[in-house]
Amino acid sequence: VRRTTGGNYRKFWSFRVLDSRNKKFPIGSNVYALVGWRSHTVLNPEDFAKNNLFVLPDFGGLPISLGIGYLGMPGVAAYFGFLEICKPKAGETVVVTTAAGSVGSLVGQIAKIKGCKVIGFTGSDEKCRWLEDELGFDKAINYKVGKLAKALKAVAPDGVDCFFDNCGGELSSIIINQMNFYGRIALCGAVAEYNNESEAKLRSTHTTFILKQLSLEGFVVYRWADRWQEGIKEIKEMILEGKVKYRETIFDGFEILPEAFIDVLEGKNFGKAVIKV
């Protein structure tokens, strides 16, 4: 087995099978595998849990790198996490954090397909322009500019109904405090807290949760293990129909991996960060 396209810090990879003694993994097929950072590997499929190794379905001509992006774990997280937990309805206002990442950028586009108004928070003006001009977000806000409560109120004067949170930290509290009655929050990631988890002290949103009767649910994507292929198929069709656009930040060469990893944590990438070898 030789890796042809690799993933980010989460150690997911799309591999092409170079040699095989297992009929379920034929030579030439592409597989998704959770194996850590490496250029080539020898695998015994029996050593893997169900969702850590599987043959990628036909991508209809789309690049295999999407197997670790919109057509892999991030895509499934966006699709089910948003639809199943946020339960968006047409006309509602949706807020997404880390909106220019591989999960957030897909959540926002799915929300537009569902007829929602979509507001994204991201970390640069360039990313804001990409979200608004190319992906169709109604508004993108650069969270580094400050006065975020005021900025959100200006673009969502009627409040927020759905919140897909990849971020955590103070930004989450600001958004939660502008939610409407019976608002739904999906917790997917905690980028803002990865580096200071033990110290983060936040303003309480407890009273808001009660008075607005908000619901919140954290999730890990493998909850939908049984519906994995269904999610990928749905997203693939959205892409092939032109309703969803993807973008990847490609890093070329195995030796660039540490730099790519740091870029991810610093929020420099657009869409999914991919290491290509």
Add this chain to the structure above:
Amino acid sequence: VRRTTGGNYRKFWSFRVLDSRNKKFPIGSNVYALVGWRSHTVLNPEDFAKNNLFVLPDFGGLPISLGIGYLGMPGVAAYFGFLEICKPKAGETVVVTTAAGSVGSLVGQIAKIKGCKVIGFTGSDEKCRWLEDELGFDKAINYKVGKLAKALKAVAPDGVDCFFDNCGGELSSIIINQMNFYGRIALCGAVAEYNNESEAKLRSTHTTFILKQLSLEGFVVYRWADRWQEGIKEIKEMILEGKVKYRETIFDGFEILPEAFIDVLEGKNFGKAVIKV
């Protein structure tokens, strides 16, 4: 209309009708009304929303004061809030905060009826004894003693499945961080935050919510307006069958009201605080 039994700081009262020109509110009947602190009042039923004024159902010989306790708003909050949001299953471990109050003490008893292990947090050793010895809680913890994470771990070594939270603040975070996969949290009140809402800064539980896939929902009891009488009927039967015990802290005389109010906020009362005139 003359009040015979009154409620706490939330301004709910049980009144006896002394005179009436409305057939729906006959003389001698008992009514529940959200009217503020007063000894007598004249009401036009049309001025009230559905759940702010209604004739109390037959209590089967139980005292009318329960109309503002287990057979009123707190009872309905405990019954539906716990069963509908926490969705307890037999054998699970349930934690309740402000466990000796009119909501918490009923939640704990309903949890025991459902076959759960029940742990309550309250503010004195005397209340702990009441919860354990009379109400059947498996364990009650005096939150003023400190080392709460360790104390909870000792009595719930396998983690917490359901958390009915009346409290908020740091105690909530401690409990949430000991919850099991797919744990459910109902937010009912925020006693710990009533006096310092603007300043409360809490350790983030964001990452725990994701990794444990917890769900949380805040509620206001009027959500179950359409099932109000159903809730009261169920609780009344639990009391009449001897499965649920109630206790009230009675304050006698209208002039004692400010003192009673302060006692509630200081956590001195057992069960529902009632002003009797």
